[in-house]
Amino acid sequence: MSTTAPLPAHTDRAPALLAGYRPLPGIRDELVDEAGRLRPHWRPVLERLVGDPEEVERAFALADRHQRDSGVYYRVYDEGESRERTWPLSHVPLVIPDAEWSAIAAGLVERAELLDALLRDIYGPGRLAGDGALPAALAAGSPDFLRPMVGLPNPGSRRLQVYAADLGRGPDGRWWVLGDRAQAPSGMGYALENRVALSRALPELYGAMNVRRLAPFFQTWRSALAAQAGREASRICLLTPGPLNETYFEHAYLSRYLGFLLVEGGDLTVRDGAVFVRTIAGLKRVDVLVRRLDAEFADPVELEHSSQIGVPGLVEAVRAGKVVLANPLGAGVLESRALLGFLPSLARKVLGRDLSLPNIATWWCGQPAEREHVRAHIETLAIAPAFSARPGWPLAPEPTPGFELDAQARARLDALLERRPFDVVGQEVVRLSTMPVWRDGRLEPRPFTLRAYVAATENGWEVLPGGFCRVSGSADARALSMQLGDRSADVWITAGEPVEEVTLLPSPAQPAIRRVTGYLPSRAAENLFWLGRYLERAEATVRVVRCLAGLLVESNEAAGPAREAVGRLCDLLLAWGAAAPASGPGAPAIIDQALRSSFSAGSVLRLLGEARRTASVTRDRLSTDAVRALADLAALFEHEGVSVTPAESLDLADQALRVMAAFSGLVQENMNRLSGWRFLEIGRRIERGVLTGRCVRRLAGLEADPASLDALLEITDSQITYRSRYLMGALRLPVVDLVALDDGNPRAVAFQVARIQDHLAALSNLPTHAALDLPQKIALQLATTLRVTDVQDLGHDDILAVENRLMELSTEITARFFAQTPPPAEERA
């Protein structure tokens, strides 16, 4: 296959790259063999990397930019604070030849088969315990052995729906399972995103190496889930713990990719044993829940009572057999480390053969002989909790090599082995193989683990060809955690011949053409509505600032015809909270604060922060480009503390308005005309109507001077229309008519109301509502008022009344469409 790779210009650097690459003694390396010779399946990668180093860096920078721009992040927690961190991509993919992968995949399927059988037995007849094949204490000891789930009906032949295994390669070249994941395996979304980024950065290499595609796996899995629903038009939701979860990005990404509805516990309700999602059109039945919420927190009525993120009654719905969960509640019982010690014998008993993909050797101290083995070999073993660490576990929660335990820890361990030996396992210490990472133009070996994924389908198990590879930040790796700043890498399973082209872009898995993609959850509608409002308020603020800065740059503030307009514009910014009265003397200080202050709640910086927050929780509904535009926009304002001149502010405002126009364009052109888009639009229209009203009152009152009227025309982008209609300077009544009453002017108040009417009418075409609802009535009244009012009769108080009515409309829209989702007030007996 290497013959198809493009030949680089600097082949002479290949030996140099390899010569500087030093695998660790006694550790297997993926790139080179024991003699330091390049393994053949890596040759195309190496040849790609020996090109012009600057060109290589540029390609990698492209991948990084893609990750950053599409908002790929995960959340890290340190010292009580949480923040988002961009996803660190290691640029060199892990390469595994197809033939080798086939053996791994077969081993994974075998394990999935075994674990599924265990799960069915543990929650069913419990025969394996009775036979002595699986100690009862080992099943009962897992915090994820959920007693309410014992004996419940199981729709479908399998219980396990999705399974992941963390793999490592030992010094002998064999792949080993380090741990099984069945609770709610994470990382598939990141694997997809890594693939998109890297295949864009290295397109020729990616094409030439015949890398197996990831998309077919997801299509198959999606169909398999849909098939289980047992209804024609099944609704599949992905249940997330919410935006504070460390992998929330992944939940949003996967649900968008797979076409699932992203829901939080508060979006769902159980009625008569069935699960429903609250949408803007009422309650809609949910058939399948892809669960990314730990089972313990999934139902405050029957599981953890204090959970605020679960679905009250979910266990009852499972008991009624009316919802399929992937994975089912309680599947986490398969993750116990102690279980690893029994899988070899269970495989022989249940499958009738040895596991071809073994796990690391594990001794469960709940058995006397195993406990004595661990005691005798403590220096060479790692000590770990047999189940996930509970409160009261006296040692480190992660596996710790026995020789690292100090005297005090040893004493605690000895006491534990005496009193509660079944809480402890000893495991062989893992020495992971290394793969190359790119650092400063050189390759360096780093230990890694690979998470592989298996999904249940009607026709057996489907394995994702690839996975989520985590690369250690240092050469010494025993514990790998993304939280600790490691990187992740794409995984390339390379076929000998060209692979079938399947797009990674969202595409329906079913051939049926659908125009409606389902109902919008109330929470998502509300977030989009507020995104619209925040963005519009930010834009209006920037427009006022630009106008004000322009006046300052053109003329002297202290005197001249613009003096009064400057004062009015400053008042406007102060009145809507963009700047605080104490911001310092003079317009320049107010401008600076209105744009970039982190203290005034109405500054552009703060408004964009709010906009990004609402966008981040509706990430599944915005295009990547739109999210990117928002990030660019916010970045413009993040230089607080540097004092700037009005001319610089003017320039900044211009730039910002250009990016805002880009965002609006993206939303207009790319966002499907579904209800989500309408709520974003309604939010914008309400805000624009209110703020335009305020501008009219401040700048076009009875005493208004020409400069203020000009300012109003500029802020509302109406100069050209005005000049084409009136061949004279700005006069009060024509200006007010144009920006308030003219429903042909896209920035006029009347125009906003007309659009709101359109959107509300479209939304109420949703079934179950015949008569005009309250928001529609208010909009109609407003439209009529604006229509029948003559401009000479439109006074300050009339405009104020319109603004107040628009605010009322916002309240009523909230009540009509969003109010079904107050965070449930938790009450406990």
Next chain:
Amino acid sequence: MIYEIVHTTVYDYDGRASFARCQLHLEPATRDGQRVLAHALEISPKPVESTRSRDFFGNLSVNLAFAEPHQTLTIRAVSTVEAAPGRPAPMLSEPWEAVRAAAAGSQDLGSSSPVHGLFGARHTPVSEEAAAYAAVSFAPGRPTVEAVSDLMRRIHADFAYDPRATEVSTPVAEVLASRRGVCQDFAHLMIAGLRSLGLPALYVSGYLRTVPPPGAEALVGADATHAWVSAWCGAGLGWIGFDPTNAILAGEDHVILAVGRDYADVAPSSGVVLSSAGHTLSVSVDVRPV
């Protein structure tokens, strides 16, 4: 001895509750020598959903949903139960170390298996402190029933009954430090102590007779739901009830309502309410011999 038990629970919401879902453990089951002769549940307002089921530990639970907006929720459970006859403490029992080994080696995953009493739960985390307190009663080779009884008596002697000292969420560690609490705290402490030593124990919620027999003193904890401990004393003896609040074995003064790993498994009522404001909860229990 036959009792009629009236258990009334009233939730008063400060605002209106629009939707509520809850689970009740208010129906005693015929089990462990006790017989339920009659049971009735009166609920106001009327629930829109009501499902009765038997849970893992054999308790009877009822799941309810209310859709009608309401300001007060009243649940009245009336049960007629013939209590299990009291039995004297067994004179002979295996050494506690043997019981510990037998529990860990159990081949039974069913609901009466000792393995379900071995592991920490929300209100009963194992800890070195709880182990240290309990260990005083567990000299090497001591017969299990004797050692567990000793632990029960020590808790009764060392801890003051004080309803104002704790609430449902007070952790065992705090009770251990303050040496005060109520029956629920004592049960949780004793369970945590036993489990920390590797011995199986479960939480029992139930009732005590309110009116003492002529000439006898009223038992503590009679006007509300009571709580005690079920400890596994080996395959031969099985589960035995120990009441640390009164330092007696559970007998014909005790009626079992539900058994679980801790209070959270068997709370008489638990659930969620959609309501803007808080609520007050009042409970009354009346247990009369008939």
